[in-house]
Structures are given as structure tokens and as C-alpha cells.
Amino acid sequence: MEEKKGVAPLEEEEKENLPPSLNGEQKPSKAVEFLADILRGVMIGIAFIIPGFSGGSVAAILGIYEKLVGAIADIFHQFKKSFLTLLPILLGMLLGIAALIYPIQLGLKHFPIPTVCLFVGLAVGGLPSVTEKIKGKPNWKNCLACLIPLAVAVSLVFLPTAQQEEGFLFHLNFGGYLLLILIGMVGSAALVVPGISGSMLLLIFGYYNPLVQMVTQSLLQGEQVGICIAVLACTGIGVLIGFFGISVIMKYCLKKFPRGTYFAILGFIVGSIPTVFYKTAQEANMTFATLPTSPGYWIAAVVLLIAGIALSYSFLVIARKKEKKKIS
Numbered sequence: 001m002e003e004k005k006g007v008a009p010l011e012e013e014e015k016e017n018l019p020p021s022l023n024g025e026q027k028p029s030k031a032v033e034f035l036a037d038i039l040r041g042v043m044i045g046i047a048f049i050i051p052g053f054s055g056g057s058v059a060a061i062l063g064i065y066e067k068l069v070g071a072i073a074d075i076f077h078q079f080k081k082s083f084l085t086l087l088p089i090l091l092g093m094l095l096g097i098a099a100l101i102y103p104i105q106l107g108l109k110h111f112p113i114p115t116v117c118l119f120v121g122l123a124v125g126g127l128p129s130v131t132e133k134i135k136g137k138p139n140w141k142n143c144l145a146c147l148i149p150l151a152v153a154v155s156l157v158f159l160p161t162a163q164q165e166e167g168f169l170f171h172l173n174f175g176g177y178l179l180l181i182l183i184g185m186v187g188s189a190a191l192v193v194p195g196i197s198g199s200m201l202l203l204i205f206g207y208y209n210p211l212v213q214m215v216t217q218s219l220l221q222g223e224q225v226g227i228c229i230a231v232l233a234c235t236g237i238g239v240l241i242g243f244f245g246i247s248v249i250m251k252y253c254l255k256k257f258p259r260g261t262y263f264a265i266l267g268f269i270v271g272s273i274p275t276v277f278y279k280t281a282q283e284a285n286m287t288f289a290t291l292p293t294s295p296g297y298w299i300a301a302v303v304l305l306i307a308g309i310a311l312s313y314s315f316l317v318i319a320r321k322k323e324k325k326k327i328s
Helices: 012-017 030-048 055-061 065-073 079-110 112-125 128-134 140-158 174-192 198-205 208-219 225-256 258-283 295-327
Strands: none
Touching (some): 030 055, 030 079, 030 112, 055 065, 055 112, 055 128, 065 225, 079 112, 079 208, 112 258, 128 295, 140 258, 174 198, 174 225, 208 225, 225 258
């Protein structure tokens, strides 16, 4: 008897080209994905303006780190695709920075510990999105890949903060503007590497507060707009150069050593948590002797920490449920 010939199974590439109704997936509309990426960009932008927090950490926790790094690294090879991927994220980053830089600065000034606790909670609650990518028994190389970045992130606490003259950004010479490009490169490279805060490095170099003051005071009030634009443009050029360079390196690491790279990312994120608390207290001129003694202050800090963890983890659970529905 002849065997009945069945229909050959579709290849993965053919499945991807089918409409959602035929390949069994319910893909979200492009508009929904665009808005979702804008919201993710807002969170990354917020991380950039809080010393000690890393935009790369937030991207990893939100599950878009590989997509973000890949798009930046391929910008010259696949410009249209990369541009469309980066556009909503960059729009969200600008929106987050512009809308929240002032209220977050107020929060960090008047209630530094509770404010930071909220964002630390968001980071901790999203950690399972990173740890699930390193499941299995770790070997000594994986442990080393985690411990070295953890030590690097913690060691940033001990770097002294440079002191710059007030208003020095308004009196730069040609070399000063070139230095701004270099500062932007370092800050953006740290933004791409999870766990290393670009804003904290700017703080250490003595550029963070002057840049923030330039945006929140001089530029918004229309004072010396030309100089403000020149300073921000040079910093922006450095950010773009650093973004591209470090993204190429990270894309290579994720492709060749994915598990080890995620162990390193985990180390950076965990090591940055004590660092952000220390730097926040240092910026607020807090010591053990001058810490607030009000019970309400610390209750608010704990409540915001738990709220951040719960909020971040609930988003993760919802995302996992949607993923399971797709698979089923």
C-alpha cells in the first residue's frame, strides 16, 4: 500500500511571511508596537537622568536590549530598518527626559532616598527578564563574567567627583568643545552597557549638574541660547559616536557569547544598586549622622521600593502570559 503523502511542513521563514491569521499568531499592530516602544524609551530616558541608573539595564529588563543594540550597530548597513526600530525608542527617551527631568530633580533634591527607591524597585522587579536568559548550571567562566562587572560597578562609588567652576560651560574654548564630544562618547557608551550609568560618569567628571542646569535654567529661560545649543550639540555628537561604537562590540558579544554576556549584564545591574544609593546620598550631602530620622520618610521609601518591584514584576508577568498565548 502506498503511504498517503502529507503536506510538507512550512519552513520558519515561510511562516513569518504568512498573515497572523494563517500562521497562528496574533501579532500586535504596528501602532501598538510603536507606542509600546515609546513607553520603553521613556523609561530608558528616565534612567539616563538619574545618577547611578543605566539605560542599558532598563533596556535589558524591558527585553529590548538586543533589538536596541542590533539596530544601532546596523544603522549603516540596514538604515531604514534600524531607523524605524530606533525612532520610537529615541522619541520616548527625549519625551522622558524633557517631561521628567525637572520633577525628578526636585524629588532627588527634597526626597532623594524615596525617589531612588522607586526606581531601584523597578529595576529589581524586572531582573527575572535577565536571569531567565542564563538558566542552567553556571561554570567558572560564567561566574567570572558576572563577578568582574559587579566589582567594576561597585568600584565607581570610590571614584572622586571632579569639581568644576560654576558656569564654566559658557566659557569654553575650542579644546573644551572637543572635550565635550569625548565626554558625550563616554556617557553614551556607559548608557549602552547595562549597569554602568552614563549620568553617574558625567557626575564624576563634573559635567552632570552643569549640563542639567543649562537645560533646566538657561535654555528654558532663553538665556545664552546659542552657547547652550553649541554645548548640547557637541555632547550629542559624542553620544551618537559612543552609541554606535559600543553597540557594535555588544552585538558581537551577544552573538558569539550570549550566555556569558548576560551573566556580565546581571553583574553590572546588581553592582549598580548599592552604587546608586551611595551616589544619591553623596549628592544630597547625606552622611550616617545626617540621615533623616522621620519614620514617615523611611516608610515612604519602603513603600515606593515595594511598589516599584510589584509594578515592574507585574509587567513582566503580563508579557510572559502574552508570550504563552502566542506559543499555544
